Structure formats: C-alpha cells, structure tokens
Amino acid sequence: MARKLVTAVPRSVIPVKLSKEQSSVLEAVSKGRSVFFTGSAGTGKSFLMKRIIGTLPPQHTFATASTGVAACHIGGTTLHAFAGIGSGRGTLEHCVQLASRAQVAQQWRKCKHLVIDEISMVDGEFFEKLEAVARVIRRNDQPFGGIQLIMCGDFLQLPPVTKGKEKVNFCFQTQAWKKCIQMNIELTEVRRQSDKSFIDVLQQIRLGRCPDYVYTTLRATAKQNIQRDGILATRLCTHKEDVNQINEHHLQKLNGEFKLFTSTDSDSVYTQQINGMCPVPDKLNLKVGAQVMLTKNLDVQKGLVNGARGIVIGYQKDNDGYPIVKFRCGMEEEIKPIRWSFKFSGGNISTRKQIPLKLAWAISIHKSQGMTLDCVEISLSRVFECGQSYVALSRAKCLEGLRVLDFEKSCVKANLEVLRFYHKLDLHKRMMQTSIGDY
Numbered sequence: 150m151a152r153k154l155v156t157a158v159p160r161s162v163i164p165v166k167l168s169k170e171q172s173s174v175l176e177a178v179s180k181g182r183s184v185f186f187t188g189s190a191g192t193g194k195s196f197l198m199k200r201i202i203g204t205l206p207p208q209h210t211f212a213t214a215s216t217g218v219a220a221c222h223i224g225g226t227t228l229h230a231f232a233g234i235g236s237g238r239g240t241l242e243h244c245v246q247l248a249s250r251a252q253v254a255q256q257w258r259k260c261k262h263l264v265i266d267e268i269s270m271v272d273g274e275f276f277e278k279l280e281a282v283a284r285v286i287r288r289n290d291q292p293f294g295g296i297q298l299i300m301c302g303d304f305l306q307l308p309p310v311t312k313g314k315e316k317v318n319f320c321f322q323t324q325a326w327k328k329c330i331q332m333n334i335e336l337t338e339v340r341r342q343s344d345k346s347f348i349d350v351l352q353q354i355r356l357g358r359c360p361d362y363v364y365t366t367l368r369a370t371a372k373q374n375i376q377r378d379g380i381l382a383t384r385l386c387t388h389k390e391d392v393n394q395i396n397e398h399h400l401q402k403l404n405g406e407f408k409l410f411t412s413t414d415s416d417s418v419y420t421q422q423i424n425g426m427c428p429v430p431d432k433l434n435l436k437v438g439a440q441v442m443l444t445k446n447l448d449v450q451k452g453l454v455n456g457a458r459g460i461v462i463g464y465q466k467d468n469d470g471y472p473i474v475k476f477r478c479g480m481e482e483e484i485k486p487i488r489w490s491f492k493f494s495g496g497n498i499s500t501r502k503q504i505p506l507k508l509a510w511a512i513s514i515h516k517s518q519g520m521t522l523d524c525v526e527i528s529l530s531r532v533f534e535c536g537q538s539y540v541a542l543s544r545a546k547c548l549e550g551l552r553v554l555d556f557e558k559s560c561v562k563a564n565l566e567v568l569r570f571y572h573k574l575d576l577h578k579r580m581m582q583t584s585i586g587d588y
C-alpha cells in the first residue's frame with residue numbers, strides 16, 4: 150500500500166483569530182495596564198500570551214514562565230533565570246546584591262514589559278522579592294520599578310512547589326500583587342474541549358467538587374478501550390520517578406535495535422539546564438514500535454501538533470535515518486530535527502537541535518501542564534496536590550480519549566484560599582457590573 154509520507158517541517162500557519170474576550174486582554178495590554186488573566190484549563194491563556202508577546206517590542210520584553218517547560222512553550226526563559234536572584238530564599242539585601250551583577254542588572258533596566266506564564270506556580274515570597282528588587286535595581290519607586298506585568302495562569306491548577314510541610318504561599322496573597330495588578334480578567338470560553346458535558350465535569354473537578362454524576366462519568370471511562378492502530382494511551386503519573394521507569398521498561402521490552410538520536414547543543418555547558426526546560430532530551434533512544442509524542446506544532450491543519458500521539462514505524466532509508474511516525478490522526482511523517490532556543494541568566498542564548506519526539510508510554514502530570522493530549526490513562530490514587538487531578542483530566546480533548554483508573558471522590562481537591570480568591574474576583578466583577586466587553 151502506498152504510504153502517505155511527507156516530510157514534517159514547521160509550515161507557516163494561518164493566524165487564528167482571537168476571541169472577543171482574548172482581544173479585550175490584548176487591548177488592555179496595549180494600553181500599558183498591568184494585567185492578570187486567568188481561566189480554566191484550555192481557555193487559551195498560553196495561546197493568547199504568545200500573541201501578546203508578538204505585539205510587544207522585543208528589546209524591552211522579557212517572556213518568562215514559572216517552569217522550564219512552560220517557558221519553552223512561549224519561547225522564553227524561566228522567571229528564576231531572568232531574575233538572577235537564585236532561589237530568592239536569601240535576604241532581600243542578598244537578592245539585590247545578586248541582581249546587581251552587571252549582566253543581570255542590565256536586563257532588569259532594559260525590561261519594560263515582563264511576561265509571566267503559569268503564575269500559579271510562582272511562590273508568593275519570591276514574587277515579593279522580585280517586586281522589591283525591581284524597584285531598587287531600576288531606581289524607580291513605582292510598583293515593580295515601573296515594569297508592566299502581563300501574567301496568566303490558573304490558581305486552581307498546580308500550586309508552587311513546597312518543601313515538606315511548608316505552607317503554600319500564593320502570589321495573589323502578597324502585598325506586591327495588590328500593588329501591581331491593575332486588572333484581573335477571566336477567560337471563560339474553553340477551547341480545548343468541545344463536548345459541553347465533559348467541560349461541565351471538568352469545571353466541577355476544578356472547583357473541588359465531585360457530585361454523583363461526575364463520579365459516575367469518570368468511573369465509566371475505566372472500561373474504555375482508547376487505543377487505536379497500535380497507539381496506546383499515555384499514562385499520566387503523579388510521581389515523576391514512575392515516568393522514566395515505565396518508559397524504560399516498555400522500550401526495553403520491544404524487540405529490535407535501539408537507535409539513538411543525540412542532540413546538537415550549541416554550548417554543552419548548558420546541556421543539563423536545557424534538559425530541564427526542553428521538551429526533548431539530549432539523548433533520545435528509540436525502537437520501532439516505540440510510543441512517542443510530538444513536542445512541537447509541525448502542521449496544525451493536519452493535526453501534527455504538540456502532544457499528538459504516534460508510534461515509530463521505521464526509519465528513513467536515505468539521509469540520516471530519521472524516524473517515521475504514524476500518528477493517531479492517520480498521518481505518517483518523517484520527523485526531522487528542529488532547533489529550540491533558550492535564554493539564560495545574563496541573557497546568554499543557547500540552542501538545541503533534536504528530533505521533536507519524546508517517549509510517551511508515560512509522562513508526569515507536572516510536565517503535562519499546558520498540554521493538549523490525544524489519549525490518556527490516569528491513575529489518581531496517589532494524587533498529593535490540590536489541582537493535580539484537574540490538570541491531569543483537563544489534558545484530554547474528549548471523554549472518549551480518556552481512561553481514569555481507580556477514581557475516588559477523595560482524588561478531587563481544590564485549595565480553599567484559591568477558591569476564596571476566585572469568589573472575590575467574581576464578586577468584584579458583578580459589583581462593578583462590568584463584562585469583559587467593558588475593558
């Protein structure tokens with residue numbers, strides 16, 4: 150049978166129109182307001198953020214995110230790398246000292262627009278330090294030293310990482326937040342899923358609720374057979390140690406030769422750091438039959454998007470023997486290396502060229518934040534974080550692509566302080582009788 154084989158290279162994508170509510174955020178940003186926009190999973194926050202970044206002057210705009218993966222998604226750097234104050238756990242004097250290093254201070258002074266994606270995972274104390282450091286280094290007494298803040302995230306998803314039994318400290322609880330944020334906007338149209346009843350189930354979980362119909366709906370998915378054409382469901386794991394173990398185990402079990410694809414990193418000094426940010430490892434070991442996931446949008450129209458699931462069916466005979474992958478959407482593609490760029494502390498730029506694939510028998514829920522996934526299997530029995538179940542479940546595009554194992558009502562947890570914060574936002578919006586159209 151003739152193969153539908155085309156070479157996957159990123160093609161120019163027809164720009165997708167922003168929704169009315171997304172456009173209002175863009176407008177507020179263009180007026181120079183410091184904004185926080187939020188919304189459920191899949192309401193297009195990161196999508197909008199990328200658009201916003203494209204409209205801001207590149208020399209004065211710093212795109213950051215709380216995690217390496219999220220930063221990579223918007224073509225930016227981690228907030229920690231930008232700030233240059235280490236973990237931020239030292240005294241304010243120490244943080245100022247660190248930020249006074251020539252290269253770091255230069256960035257702080259150049260910055261007029263600071264973008265922060267996945268703000269829910271930024272620690273409140275760290276945020277307060279940044280606000281003070283910005284004023285001191287920029288010698289400007291305005292909030293955040295006069296920098297316009299453009300932040301987004303959903304506090305009902307993953308919280309900041311804490312050590313042991315430390316209390317979670319959210320950004321919205323800080324004085325710095327109250328001082329800096331001029332506008333809170335909530336996106337309400339879910340874009341990832343289209344099935345209204347599934348969206349409703351997810352909304353209940355997001356708010357920490359699990360009425361009987363939600364319980365029954367999710368329990369029923371356990372029996373679903375969601376594999377198709379040899380492409381299995383990806384297991385979302387609560388603990389990252391399980392991820393490598395599962396992927397390694399399944400790869401070993403496959404018959405056939407290993408084929409190693411090693412990345413070309415522009416500066417090997419950064420290889421370890423890049424591993425923490427880049428969705429693909431420096432060493433990618435594959436076999437025919439390996440379950441893989443695309444980590445970059447190659448062709449949105451054809452469904453070759455970040456998170457698309459497939460299976461390695463062979464290697465190209467000529468050239469460098471790049472892998473050929475059969476995707477769930479039916480396409481068979483030769484996957485060629487692609488380049489990622491990373492900015493490090495002090496503005497150093499490093500690149501990685503690698504095949505945009507990763508093993509996909511399993512991924513961690515933390516790494517899945519921000520992704521849209523084709524077919525997922527989730528075991529929630531070891532959930533340890535508020536919002537963790539919601540993040541996992543909301544990665545699925547539809548109920549038919551989801552299998553939830555050992556689901557219990559106790560897996561559903563939302564943080565009370567966060568619920569109060571969202572309640573207040575909602576109340577404020579109603580009291581002011583504003584709608585998104587008024588912004």
Ligand SMILES: Nc1ncnc2c1ncn2[C@@H]1O[C@H](COP(=O)(O)OP(=O)(O)OP(=O)(O)O)[C@@H](O)[C@H]1O
Nearest residue numbers: 165166167168190191192193194195196340341519
């Ligand atoms: N205006 C739009 N038109 C068409 N598709 C859109 C639009 N906005 C967002 N999307 C699509 O909706 C999906 C979800 O968007 P995105 O990942 O940005 O949501 P998110 O709010 O950041 O989700 P999460 O909170 O889970 O990270 C993506 O596939 C994105 O391309």
